[in-house]
Amino acid sequence: MRIQSTFFREVVLGTSLQILRRGITLMIVVMTMVMFYPVEAFPLFGFSEDEKKPKESAPAIPPEYKDKQMPKGWRTDPNVLAAGKAIYEGTENSDVNCAGCHGIDGKPTRKGKGAPELSNPQEAQKSDAQWFWEISEGKRRTKMRGHAKHLTEEQRWQVIAYMRTFAQ
Numbered sequence: 001m002r003i004q005s006t007f008f009r010e011v012v013l014g015t016s017l018q019i020l021r022r023g024i025t026l027m028i029v030v031m032t033m034v035m036f037y038p039v040e041a042f043p044l045f046g047f048s049e050d051e052k053k054p055k056e057s058a059p060a061i062p063p064e065y066k067d068k069q070m071p072k073g074w075r076t077d078p079n080v081l082a083a084g085k086a087i088y089e090g091t092e093n094s095d096v097n098c099a100g101c102h103g104i105d106g107k108p109t110r111k112g113k114g115a116p117e118l119s120n121p122q123e124a125q126k127s128d129a130q131w132f133w134e135i136s137e138g139k140r141r142t143k144m145r146g147h148a149k150h151l152t153e154e155q156r157w158q159v160i161a162y163m164r165t166f167a168q
């Protein structure tokens with residue numbers, strides 16, 4: 001009887017306590033990780049698949065748009081900029097109202113949620129050809145529609161010239 005109780009105390013109880021203590025230590029470590037490094041710790045639980053996925057890199061400009069160029073001198077031509085402004089603000093053609101989403105001042109409106117801030121120099125780095133393509137064909141799975149039907153090529157360049165002024 002006595003031997004048995006010693007055995008119970010030393011081995012069974014002792015081992016259980018040890019396991020319990022290790023469990024608690026492990027839990028503290030995991031909780032600390034989650035608290036301080038949530039994103040890094042979540043893969044342990046497989047939660048952050050989405051965050052970990054590299055962002056879809058921007059699709060390349062299709063060949064038919066790659067070499068498109070704004071006519072020389074248009075970027076600073078006051079007549080071009082005035083025409084671009086009229087298109088952008090929807091006074092030229094009420095079916096086309098870029099400002100309704102992109103904002104009169106280049107800051108996206110609520111309707112245009114997700115549109116880039118046009119005064120942001122990083123946006124301004126995108127080439128004319130890329131913008132020309134996006135304005136012509138739209139961007140898939142976004143609110144940005146293609147405008148090739150509503151705007152001639154000339155008009156698309158005018159509006160691009162005008163949009164460039166936001167970042168100046």
Ligand code: HEC
Binds near residue numbers: 123134159
């Ligand atoms: C219904 C709202 C809406 C209208 C109208 C609209 N856009 Fe957009 N546009 C967007 C959104 C949203 C995006 C961002 C798409 C994305 O997620 O990349 C965008 C993106 C763009 C981009 C790409 C910017 C970049 O750097 O990636 C250009 C250029 C652009 N729009 C020009 C225009 C022009 C010019 C017009 C008018 C002819 C216009 N948009 C009308 C919503 C709109």
